[in-house]
Amino acid sequence: MPPGDTLPVGPGDDAAVIPAPDGRVVATTDLLIEGRHFRRDWSGPADVGVKAAAQNLADVAAMGAMPRAVLVGLACPGETPASWVLEMIRGMVAECGRAGASIAGGDVTAADTIMLGITALGDLAGRPPVRRSGAQPGDVVAVAGRIGWSAAGLASLQAGLGASEQLAGVVSAHRRPQPPYPAGPAAAVAGATAMIDVSDGLLADLGHIAAASGVCIDVQLALLPVDEQVTAAAGVLGAQWPEWALAGGEDHALAATFPAVAAVPSPWRAIGTVRSGRGVLVDGHAWNGRRGWDHFR
Amino acid sequence: MPPGDTLPVGPGDDAAVIPAPDGRVVATTDLLIEGRHFRRDWSGPADVGVKAAAQNLADVAAMGAMPRAVLVGLACPGETPASWVLEMIRGMVAECGRAGASIAGGDVTAADTIMLGITALGDLAGRPPVRRSGAQPGDVVAVAGRIGWSAAGLASLQAGLGASEQLAGVVSAHRRPQPPYPAGPAAAVAGATAMIDVSDGLLADLGHIAAASGVCIDVQLALLPVDEQVTAAAGVLGAQWPEWALAGGEDHALAATFPAVAAVPSPWRAIGTVRSGRGVLVDGHAWNGRRGWDHFR
Numbered sequence: 001m002p003p004g005d006t007l008p009v010g011p012g013d014d015a016a017v018i019p020a021p022d023g024r025v026v027a028t029t030d031l032l033i034e035g036r037h038f039r040r041d042w043s044g045p046a047d048v049g050v051k052a053a054a055q056n057l058a059d060v061a062a063m064g065a066m067p068r069a070v071l072v073g074l075a076c077p078g079e080t081p082a083s084w085v086l087e088m089i090r091g092m093v094a095e096c097g098r099a100g101a102s103i104a105g106g107d108v109t110a111a112d113t114i115m116l117g118i119t120a121l122g123d124l125a126g127r128p129p130v131r132r133s134g135a136q137p138g139d140v141v142a143v144a145g146r147i148g149w150s151a152a153g154l155a156s157l158q159a160g161l162g163a164s165e166q167l168a169g170v171v172s173a174h175r176r177p178q179p180p181y182p183a184g185p186a187a188a189v190a191g192a193t194a195m196i197d198v199s200d201g202l203l204a205d206l207g208h209i210a211a212a213s214g215v216c217i218d219v220q221l222a223l224l225p226v227d228e229q230v231t232a233a234a235g236v237l238g239a240q241w242p243e244w245a246l247a248g249g250e251d252h253a254l255a256a257t258f259p260a261v262a263a264v265p266s267p268w269r270a271i272g273t274v275r276s277g278r279g280v281l282v283d284g285h286a287w288n289g290r291r292g293w294d295h296f297r
Numbered sequence: 298m299p300p301g302d303t304l305p306v307g308p309g310d311d312a313a314v315i316p317a318p319d320g321r322v323v324a325t326t327d328l329l330i331e332g333r334h335f336r337r338d339w340s341g342p343a344d345v346g347v348k349a350a351a352q353n354l355a356d357v358a359a360m361g362a363m364p365r366a367v368l369v370g371l372a373c374p375g376e377t378p379a380s381w382v383l384e385m386i387r388g389m390v391a392e393c394g395r396a397g398a399s400i401a402g403g404d405v406t407a408a409d410t411i412m413l414g415i416t417a418l419g420d421l422a423g424r425p426p427v428r429r430s431g432a433q434p435g436d437v438v439a440v441a442g443r444i445g446w447s448a449a450g451l452a453s454l455q456a457g458l459g460a461s462e463q464l465a466g467v468v469s470a471h472r473r474p475q476p477p478y479p480a481g482p483a484a485a486v487a488g489a490t491a492m493i494d495v496s497d498g499l500l501a502d503l504g505h506i507a508a509a510s511g512v513c514i515d516v517q518l519a520l521l522p523v524d525e526q527v528t529a530a531a532g533v534l535g536a537q538w539p540e541w542a543l544a545g546g547e548d549h550a551l552a553a554t555f556p557a558v559a560a561v562p563s564p565w566r567a568i569g570t571v572r573s574g575r576g577v578l579v580d581g582h583a584w585n586g587r588r589g590w591d592h593f594r
Contacts, residue, residue: 012509013360014357015417017323017324017421019320020317024305026314026315028368029369029370029403031404033406033408036407060311060312072326075328075412105324106326113410115408115414117370121324124314131310212310
């Protein structure tokens with residue numbers, strides 16, 4: 001969808017005007033900083049645009065809403081090639097289009113490093129938002145989308161194997177996460193009791209649901225979706241794929257809890273259960289690997 | 298107004314849920330970067346929070362909307378004192394309260410410099426948005442709010458006179474712009490044909506209205522609001538106050554066009570006229586001073 005073509009007021013005025021037919025708007029914002037959230041030697045400009053949009057659009061979907069609009073703040077050095085900026089925006093427009101959103105407006109300024117401030121807005125279509133705090137003992141835990149792919153791709157890039165043909169799938173997944181946007185509203189329609197976007201790692205993000213809901217979440221390793229590209233990458237790199245699946249962030253899968261297995265809609269897959277208690281377990285035990293990403297480590 | 302206390306979902310979930318009773322939402326975003334948009338030796342943390350909020354809230358008001366919510370992305374070095382961050386947020390909350398908005402959500406990440414990504418959302422209350430493109434020959438040009446104060450304060454700081462008692466008013470105006478938020482909706486109710494937030498400088502921003510509307514705007518120097526604190530600062534610094542009033546940015550006054558003098562509501566003041574042609578004139582002539590702020594100079 002081209003920038004702002006469906007909006008009452010798109011880019012170019014003091015502010016945009018965006019439809020909010022539901023009478024409420026879902027809104028989230030994130031910053032991405034070169035060297036911390038992306039590297040220009042590992043990701044092309046379109047990759048950066050895709051990733052910046054995806055991580056915000058996924059937060060909207062994780063409330064059970066349909067993404068509708070994105071605002072973009074871009075800071076970059078004066079000598080940044082215009083072609084880099086245009087390609088970045090092209091990637092962002094493409095990902096917004098995949099999610100059903102328009103680019104509504106933005107801001108450009110000079111800085112020493114490239115920084116992006118992205119805001120995504122979405123529509124609940126009359127449904128209550130699905131929060132982190134609604135999980136109940138007895139609920140089923142499920143995921144939609146890829147887990148472990150981005151961590152496998154990052155490990156490949158860190159090993160200097162970014163150009164390997166065998167690892168191309170996971171490297172691409174790291175560069176361009178592919179959140180399953182429609183799975184968010186589908187979960188809401190199916191009665192999901194809690195939902196979150198997996199940005200920090202599956203265990204870390206399920207931990208946010210467990211803490212907000214006051215419950216214990218038990219993940220069954222045997223139920224995790226195992227993708228051949230991820231296990232193959234683990235073989236090449238001498239790594240353990242469960243570490244990537246449980247602790248790797250940035251795939252922007254969705255994780256949710258449902259009142260019963262029968263309620264779990266396609267493409268969601270049950271991976272565990274909610275019970276009374278606290279924290280997150282794997283097969284009934286504490287996981288002793290890394291849990292996920294800490295923003296200030 | 299405390300953060301998010303009036304929102305269906307405030308900070309702490311994947312996204313906020315914000316009322317949009319009008320069925321549309323006005324949205325704008327801006328980045329502020331330490332060393333470019335603020336200096337920690339010239340502005341305290343609360344000043345930075347006020348300014349960051351004000352410049353976005355003013356963009357919402359400039360569409361004729363009431364500001365309702367703000368999202369904050371904050372990037373800062375790990376060693377930034379928590380007290381700095383808390384004071385900054387306190388300033389932001391205070392300015393949001395002055396405008397009638399809540400802080401709805403945010404994101405915190407690490408970076409080498411302090412950077413803020415602010416998004417403000419607002420409500421049109423059933424009115425059409427006031428855009429830059431509606432000015433017509435015969436309209437009256439008017440301003441609401443301070444002009445020249447921030448530029449006078451910046452000049453005082455640049456001259457090393459930030460602690461001067463005589464210059465305290467303009468220095469404070471530079472640190473904490475005070476946009477006249479209610480004047481935006483008041484202008485819309487009164488039938489304003491075009492409106493803009495004066496962020497780059499009066500002539501530069503009237504130039505945006507002139508260009509978008511395909512008209513010429515003629516400002517009468519004798520009609521500009523002259524404040525004693527600004528003229529006094531000009532005396533102390535050996536400067537010309539009209540240069541500050543016409544080319545100084547960052548006061549976040551509002552400038553608008555109205556169909557007739559009789560339509561100009563309080564606290565707006567007529568300062569010129571719209572006629573056919575192009576560009577912006579001062580007393581019928583091209584202005585040969587600096588026009589305003591260029592983001593990449």
